[in-house]
Structure formats: structure tokens, C-alpha cells
Amino acid sequence: MQVFEAVETLLAIRSYEEKSIPPETVTRILQAARLTASSKNRQDWDFVVVQRKESLQRLGELARTGSYIRDAALAIAVVVPNHPIGPVDGARAIQDMMLVAWEEGIGSNWVSNVNTAEVKAFLAIPEDRTLLAIIPFGYPTRDVGAGIKDRKPLSEIAHAEKYGQPYGD
Amino acid sequence: MQVFEAVETLLAIRSYEEKSIPPETVTRILQAARLTASSKNRQDWDFVVVQRKESLQRLGELARTGSYIRDAALAIAVVVPNHPIGPVDGARAIQDMMLVAWEEGIGSNWVSNVNTAEVKAFLAIPEDRTLLAIIPFGYPTRDVGAGIKDRKPLSEIAHAEKYGQPYGD
Numbered sequence: 001m002q003v004f005e006a007v008e009t010l011l012a013i014r015s016y017e018e019k020s021i022p023p024e025t026v027t028r029i030l031q032a033a034r035l036t037a038s039s040k041n042r043q044d045w046d047f048v049v050v051q052r053k054e055s056l057q058r059l060g061e062l063a064r065t066g067s068y069i070r071d072a073a074l075a076i077a078v079v080v081p082n083h084p085i086g087p088v089d090g091a092r093a094i095q096d097m098m099l100v101a102w103e104e105g106i107g108s109n110w111v112s113n114v115n116t117a118e119v120k121a122f123l124a125i126p127e128d129r130t131l132l133a134i135i136p137f138g139y140p141t142r143d144v145g146a147g148i149k150d151r152k153p154l155s156e157i158a159h160a161e162k163y164g165q166p167y168g169d
Numbered sequence: 170m171q172v173f174e175a176v177e178t179l180l181a182i183r184s185y186e187e188k189s190i191p192p193e194t195v196t197r198i199l200q201a202a203r204l205t206a207s208s209k210n211r212q213d214w215d216f217v218v219v220q221r222k223e224s225l226q227r228l229g230e231l232a233r234t235g236s237y238i239r240d241a242a243l244a245i246a247v248v249v250p251n252h253p254i255g256p257v258d259g260a261r262a263i264q265d266m267m268l269v270a271w272e273e274g275i276g277s278n279w280v281s282n283v284n285t286a287e288v289k290a291f292l293a294i295p296e297d298r299t300l301l302a303i304i305p306f307g308y309p310t311r312d313v314g315a316g317i318k319d320r321k322p323l324s325e326i327a328h329a330e331k332y333g334q335p336y337g338d
Contacts, residue, residue, distance in 0.1 A: 002272065039279075046332065047336075103172040103173060150210060154199055157202075161218070163217050
């Protein structure tokens with residue numbers, strides 16, 4: 001899959017087939033994170049790879065907005081330091097993981113609001129680290145189609161030379 | 170270019186050929202940002218597209234760590250709201266722009282520490298918005314090679330099921 005096509009079609013997927021992800025594909029997704037650039041090349045991030053059925057089930061219970069984690073074949077918890085650059089670097093790695101998974105036919109979504117004492121304890125994440133997000137992965141249950149998205153037109157978000165001068169493409 | 174290849178080879182490029190980027194390619198890079206997912210689909214981001222030679226020069230002077238903006242064919246200033254999710258959403262859009270540009274043979278880099286009164290005034294960015302980064306783009310002056318990167322091994326950053334249990338791929 002070409003890069004632009006992946007960016008264009010990538011959708012948030014919350015419903016997964018009961019089908020496991022090959023180990024080499026899991027590694028490929030992790031390699032995408034590992035190879036991502038970070039501020040000053042700090043690489044101050046950790047990825048907790050959850051594949052046990054009962055653990056996915058439990059994370060689905062604990063994540064307020066991510067009950068569908070229970071149906072995923074894989075969830076990757078992304079851990080960053082507790083300072084502003086941490087989440088920014090983590091977001092770059094997550095984007096790369098989601099795109100590389102998508103190329104393999106695997107859907108995912110970003111589950112936020114998981115940096116709670118309960119979830120951190122369950123994953124044994126140190127208190128002084130931040131759980132930025134949990135990303136569940138799995139093969140989509142439905143045909144994902146052409147990636148039709150609800151987005152603002154370019155003229156609303158792109159400016160020419162100065163803020164406030166609409167960019168005309 | 171395939172997605173994994175783009176992630177694997179993407180390098181920070183700070184040295185650009187004196188060659189302009191076709192308008193349709195500039196638009197393609199902006200479309201990558203536009204199509205990116207954001208928290209709750211807020212799309213609360215703005216992209217200031219700078220292509221005037223004298224403006225790029227001035228941004229290079231104003232950006233403490235990004236003097237090389239002066240040599241870029243294009244710079245995109247990414248503006249987000251002043252709350253924690255803003256930079257995270259912005260980072261996702263930036264990652265997509267950098268990957269899509271890379272597919273077109275265009276290098277870029279992330280210039281941070283630009284959210285100063287001077288830079289914001291120059292780009293007419295409202296006071297209550299945050300300038301997350303300026304991303305200069307251009308055709309690389311050197312052969313970018315195979316993307317050899319200085320990265321930690323996977324075993325140092327990936328954990329199996331619980332934090333602290335190294336993931337063996």
C-alpha cells in the first residue's frame with residue numbers, strides 16, 4: 001500500500017474479527033514504533049504488548065471509552081515520560097504503528113483516558129510514567145471501504161503565508 | 170513507496186536543494202494533514218503554508234534551532250489549541266505530512282521551540298493559539314541512503330503483557 005493511500009483510507013476500527021495476528025506482523029508494528037523519530041532522538045517510550053485473551057478482556061473493562069479492547073487480537077499500551085514532549089513523541093510512534101498495521105489489513109484505534117491507577121497497576125507501569133494511550137489492533141469485521149471521512153475543507157484549516165489568509169489549492 | 174518502507178527510511182532532512190515543490194505536491198502534503206484522525210474528530214488545527222523566499226529566510230532567523238528553514242522550498246507552521254490534546258493531534262498530522270512528502274522524494278524535519286511572540290507575530294498567529302512546530306520541506310541535497318538509524322533495540326522498549334517483561338520477537 002502506498003503511503004498517501006494509507007493516510008487517506010486509515011479509519012478508526014473498533015470491531016474486530018476473531019483472528020490472531022501473526023507474530024512477525026506484531027513485530028513489524030513494533031518496529032514501526034521503534035524506527036519513529038523522537039525529539040532529540042530520546043526514544044523515551046515503552047510499548048506493552050498485550051495479547052492474552054483475559055488481559056485484553058480486563059483492559060476492556062478498565063478503559064472507560066475502550067470496551068472494545070476485549071475483542072482485539074492485540075493491544076499496545078504506549079508509555080511516555082510525564083513532561084509535555086512525551087505525548088508528542090508517543091503520538092508520532094502511534095501514528096506509524098497504525099499506518100503500518102493498516103498496510104497489513106489490520107485496523108486499530110486510539111483509546112485515551114487510560115492513565116489511571118487501576119490500568120497502570122494492571123500493566124505494572126511505574127507510577128512516574130504516563131500511559132498515553134492503549135491501541136487495540138485486529139482485522140476489521142466489515143469492509144472498510146474507501147475511507148470516506150468527515151473532515152473540514154482544506155480552505156478552513158490551511159493558510160497562505162500568514163494565519164487568516166485562506167490557502168487556495 | 171510502501172508504508173513500512175517509508176517509516177523505516179524516513180530521515181530528518183536539514184539540507185535542501187534549490188528546487189521548488191510543485192503546487193499539487195504541496196496540496197497533497199496538506200491533504201495528508203487534513204485527512205489525519207484527531208481526538209473526537211476535533212480537527213482543531215491550522216497549517217500556515219510558507220513559500221515566499223523572504224519569509225522562509227526570516228523564519229530561519231527567528232527559529233532558534235531551525236536556521237535551515239531558510240533553505241527550504243516550503244515550511245508548514247502547525248498551530249493547535251493551548252491544551253494537552255492539541256500537540257498530540259498536531260503530532261499525528263505532522264507525522265502523516267512527513268511520510269507523504271517522503272514518498273514524493275521530499276525531506277523534512279521538525280523544528281520545535283518556535284512558540285515565541287516574535288514568530289507568532291510574524292505569521293499572524295492569534296495569541297491564544299500554540300505554534301507546535303514549523304516543518305521545513307525540500308528535496309534533499311544528498312542521497313538519503315537506506316535509512317540507517319540510531320535506535321534502541323526492540324527488547325529495551327517493548328514489554329510482553331506487563332511492563333518490565335522484555336518482549337522477545
